Amino acid sequence: MIKSSNHILDLDLMTAPQIEQIFNDADEMTDILNSDYKKTEALKGKTVITLFFEPSTRTRSSFEQAGKILGADVINIVNSTSSSKKGESLYNTALTIQSIKADVIILRHPHSGAPYFLSKLLHKSTIINAGDGMHAHPTQALLDMYVMKKHIGTLKNKKIVFVGDISHSRVVRSNICGLSKFGAKIVICGPQSLIPTDFLSAENLPQNHPFKNISFEPKLHKAIDQADVIMPLRLQRERQDSGLLPSLREYASYFGVSLHKLQNAKPNAIIMHPGPVNEGVEIDHDVVHGPNSVIQEQVESGVAIRMAILKSVTQNEVSKIE
Ligand code: CP
Secondary structure (H helix, E strand, O other): OOHHHHHHHHOOOOOHHHHHHHHHHHHHHHHHHHHOOEEOOOOOOOEEEEEEOOOOOOOHHHHHHHHHOOEEEEEEEEEOOHHHHHHOOOHHHHHHHHHHOEEHHHHOOOOOOOHHHHHHHOOOOOEEEEOOOOOOOOHHHHHHHHHHHHHOOOOOOOEEEEEEEOOHHHHHHHHOOOOOOOOOEEEEEEEEEHOOHHHHHHHHHHOOOOOOOOOOOOOOOHOOOOOOOOEEEEOOOOOEEEEEEOOOOHHHHHHOOOOOOHHHHOOEEEEEEOOOOOOOEEOOOHOOOOEEHHHHHHHHHHHHHHHHHHHHHHHHOEEEEO
């Protein structure tokens, strides 16, 4: 039986050593992924269920791939074909899934807090947050930080710049919670209509608050100056109220990351994006597919990180089948 206290809800609930352990385990998982026979029996007999109430390509498929490589049985449930369409509540859906013996439930939900709600009510299944509303996306932040460390080494005092729709981004919140534990210098840049007010007045936050160390720079060329990592974010049109932006064209001209604007950046600054990408809006095609882009490496590392997370929550040792 998996301990239900193993839920992965967000990075503010994880310590720096716990995060580093996930990274070390992901190195081990990368060796398995790079081997000829990508299969282990570590999670044999375990059932992993992905329960997604919002669209996903990367997170859902990489969790499925991770679970299958580790030998788990993986079942995918999506909103459009589930009984939630017939009016079933999230709680009753989750109880049903627990009753069919799900060891791990990976939940994506449009409501912030949904995984926390289930984690308090389910006692036999472990919950992994695969993105809840505008709140958190911890497994994305873990893979982002893992890729950053691979390229820039220690995160301490490194300048990490997030550009764009900060208000609606669960990715940026989880990244800030994680990066602040490792002493990174976090800069946010974007139109003020897309920056949360508590980020603009971080000096009023309590000393140990993860958002205390954020600085806001409204001009993109200044934000990216001497940056080690530049991560444009998707405009989350599905979560935005109307009237936050004059037009996409104006947004792209001020905040779209282009090769021309990157002339001010360090030559070895890495370009990241959590995906999916709106090319020509928050980032240009030439930058997405340019030499400094590590976007596909993020996707690739997502499998190793999610294997490490599944190992962590089931507390099983992983060994390759020879
Ligand atoms: N980054 C991310 O969560 O992508 P998907 O929506 O494709 O899962």
